[in-house]
Amino acid sequence: MGERAQFNSLKLVAALLFASGIVLVIxxxxxxxxxxRDPPNVGVGMWLHLGFELIASFGVAVAFFEIVRRMRLTVTELETETDRLRRLRGDFDRFVNRRFEEWMLTSAEKDVALLTVRGLRITQIAEARNTREGTVKAQLSSIFRKVGVSTRAEFLAQVLDEFLGVTTEPEALPNRA
Structure with a gap:
């Protein structure tokens, strides 16, 4: 279950607990x-019943406040993750643009390369750039030559591996023996 679904589930449970607590307290x-009003005519059973209802009311209140606490934690975690993702996207964009400069890509090649990194197909890139598929293919060939790769998969691996600091050199890979 995703974080949003968990949060909505907690909201529903909190609302039910709150409503149940109100009914119980009333x-x-x-x-x-x-x-x-008439203490001498109230038996031990009634006082015991009231004691258990008080304990149950306390339990419902504790559960309600615990759920509210967890909801606040969930919101804080969501905000933290959203902020972290925003920073990571910014880092990635800066990294990609720096690499594009190092590879001396033209402005058009940078656009095509970025759209390729974002997972668009050649037809989608051509539509987005209002150009022909053949033009995009030629630009991709030029990009691949400048980067030193021969396929989209190698290009994506080059970009992602460098961003993530991954290497394919045998001596740098972990020993799994």
């Missing part, structure tokens, strides 16, 4: 009012 208050 019930306990009314029973206490009745018991206090």
């Amino acid at each position: 019930d306990v208050a009314e029973e206490f009012r009745i018991a206090l």
